[in-house]
Amino acid sequence: MAVLRAPIVRGLVLAIAGFAIGATLLGLLRAVTGRSFWLTELSWTVAYPFALLGWLAGVGGWSHWAREWFGRPARPYVLTGWRRYFGFSTDHKVIGVQYIVTFIALFLIAGLVAMLIRIELASAGMQLFSEDTYNAAMSLHGIAMVAVAVAVMLGGFGNFVVPLQIGARDMAFPRLNALSYWLVPPVAVMLLIATFTGGWDSGWTAYPPLSVFNKSGQILFNLAVITFGLVSILGGINFLATIIYERAPGMTWWRLPIFVWGVFAASLISFIFTQALAAALPSQTFPAARCRRAGTPDRRMQAALQPASLGACAHARWCATRAHRPGWRSASRRPQCADAPSWAPR
Amino acid sequence: MRRDLTLGAIVWVAVTLASLAVSRLVIAEISFPTRGAEEADVIDEAFMILTYLAAPVFGIVIAAMVVSVWRHRVSAPDEDGAPLQGTGAVPIWWLGITSALTLLVIIHPGLTGLISLRNYDPPDLQLNVTGQMWQWTVEYPDAEVRIFGAQELVLPVDQHIQVNIRSLDVLHSFWVPAFRQKIDAVPGQTTELHITPDRLGAPDDVAYRLQCAELCGLAHSKMVMPVRVVERSEFEAWLASQRQAAKARP
Numbered sequence A: 001m002a003v004l005r006a007p008i009v010r011g012l013v014l015a016i017a018g019f020a021i022g023a024t025l026l027g028l029l030r031a032v033t034g035r036s037f038w039l040t041e042l043s044w045t046v047a048y049p050f051a052l053l054g055w056l057a058g059v060g061g062w063s064h065w066a067r068e069w070f071g072r073p074a075r076p077y078v079l080t081g082w083r084r085y086f087g088f089s090t091d092h093k094v095i096g097v098q099y100i101v102t103f104i105a106l107f108l109i110a111g112l113v114a115m116l117i118r119i120e121l122a123s124a125g126m127q128l129f130s131e132d133t134y135n136a137a138m139s140l141h142g143i144a145m146v147a148v149a150v151a152v153m154l155g156g157f158g159n160f161v162v163p164l165q166i167g168a169r170d171m172a173f174p175r176l177n178a179l180s181y182w183l184v185p186p187v188a189v190m191l192l193i194a195t196f197t198g199g200w201d202s203g204w205t206a207y208p209p210l211s212v213f214n215k216s217g218q219i220l221f222n223l224a225v226i227t228f229g230l231v232s233i234l235g236g237i238n239f240l241a242t243i244i245y246e247r248a249p250g251m252t253w254w255r256l257p258i259f260v261w262g263v264f265a266a267s268l269i270s271f272i273f274t275q276a277l278a279a280a281l282p283s284q285t286f287p288a289a290r291c292r293r294a295g296t297p298d299r300r301m302q303a304a305l306q307p308a309s310l311g312a313c314a315h316a317r318w319c320a321t322r323a324h325r326p327g328w329r330s331a332s333r334r335p336q337c338a339d340a341p342s343w344a345p346r
Numbered sequence B: 001m002r003r004d005l006t007l008g009a010i011v012w013v014a015v016t017l018a019s020l021a022v023s024r025l026v027i028a029e030i031s032f033p034t035r036g037a038e039e040a041d042v043i044d045e046a047f048m049i050l051t052y053l054a055a056p057v058f059g060i061v062i063a064a065m066v067v068s069v070w071r072h073r074v075s076a077p078d079e080d081g082a083p084l085q086g087t088g089a090v091p092i093w094w095l096g097i098t099s100a101l102t103l104l105v106i107i108h109p110g111l112t113g114l115i116s117l118r119n120y121d122p123p124d125l126q127l128n129v130t131g132q133m134w135q136w137t138v139e140y141p142d143a144e145v146r147i148f149g150a151q152e153l154v155l156p157v158d159q160h161i162q163v164n165i166r167s168l169d170v171l172h173s174f175w176v177p178a179f180r181q182k183i184d185a186v187p188g189q190t191t192e193l194h195i196t197p198d199r200l201g202a203p204d205d206v207a208y209r210l211q212c213a214e215l216c217g218l219a220h221s222k223m224v225m226p227v228r229v230v231e232r233s234e235f236e237a238w239l240a241s242q243r244q245a246a247k248a249r250p
């Protein structure tokens, strides 16, 4: 079966297996402690890292790299011709092309959604979308375009051009480079799954507390953006190290082409500031899932998560809208507030 | 080199003049919604200063592009154009001038504008505005009148109005296009705006609506309240009728 040896197929199989393992482990843990085996939102949160590891191992992370961690020699497979673009390649030019093509695909999806939005806005009232699907489309468009704008320049052109422009043989960490690229497809897949299971309607900014009240698609958005943050951080480290240490003799700082300076500045920013985002998003993802599961406010988590005095009404909404439905929430609706009439100012 | 500089200067001046003309004749005329408050001038002026300042910047970018295309052109595909030569002074001047311009804009209209929008005089009228998913509630604390939902927000003309803005649940944003200013409603905080409407207005003008301007979920786009600016006497009469109506309700 030649098809089964294709890296992407192997990655997909291991990703699904990883997901099943993670979800089952969580289910068993819940069953042992006397709760229902099935639970959707938290299952995604817990199973996703397993699926991600399975995917990375399957596409080549195991044979090219991880075998060495266990004292065995790496056994990198070699792909030739067009196939090399579909495998774990450490060649900076191949990775550059992989980035650019992936993001052109994402760009086309985001652009298509933008056209749908414009068609909807061409006349007053709602024709194509409902308010709910409109917000979901707008949110998908936003995050896809932001991701494309950042990554196509940095990941694509940066990988292809920077080593050539500074006279380096390759990037400073070629395997890390390949790893950061192969983290990208899960991001796209998660965003699309989120959209087709009801979407999320907090835009690409995902400001709390809206993102905490939100539909279940928000969980997938958070996981996708955490992953994308990882791409940003790892890519940033790689570019910084390459530009600092891998310049050819005579390529002094003041002789660097302006594009390399641009990549250097952008990498510095994504390396330093993505970490704040990376720290903030899990704190939205995990405690939110916990509160939804428990149905009762977890005061410590609430303090960590919500603005200092969000108010009893908002808090009641936060948990009340979640408590009775631990499953997947795909429809947006107005949260009911038990302890205040709808018009009451505080 | 001299010919390049001459070409660049001509392009720069031409593009700058054309952009200034477009800014003055088109952008300044058509881009603003109805102007309905004194404070709107500060924001419109800031908008135009930035637009005018952008004209020479746009011009020099276009000039640099035209000159490089001209200077490094080749007649055959495999021929090399004129070599790129580093001129260290240009980037340094570029960096210096653009940084100075940026600082200048931060100071004026940025900081000076913010200072002039902050009004410390005692207001003639206080307004408590509360946002929640997905409607506004407006309270006239002195008159004990409260309006919400599809009702109209009525304001007196030529009065200094202080608006205290809160939120019950998520971020919202208080925005009446005619008054230009916009500020977030943040749960757990009170933000404030000072508005002095100086002309009458009615909701048949799209600039006269209190529109939520921060994505807040499902019906965000419908989080609107019509706004009417009326004479002082008419405002008092409306307030009295609202108070009557509130008393009549059980």
Ligand SMILES: [Cu+2]
Residues within 6 Å of the ligand: B171, B172, B173, B212, B213, B214, B215, B216, B217, B220, B221, B223
């Ligand atoms: Cu809103």
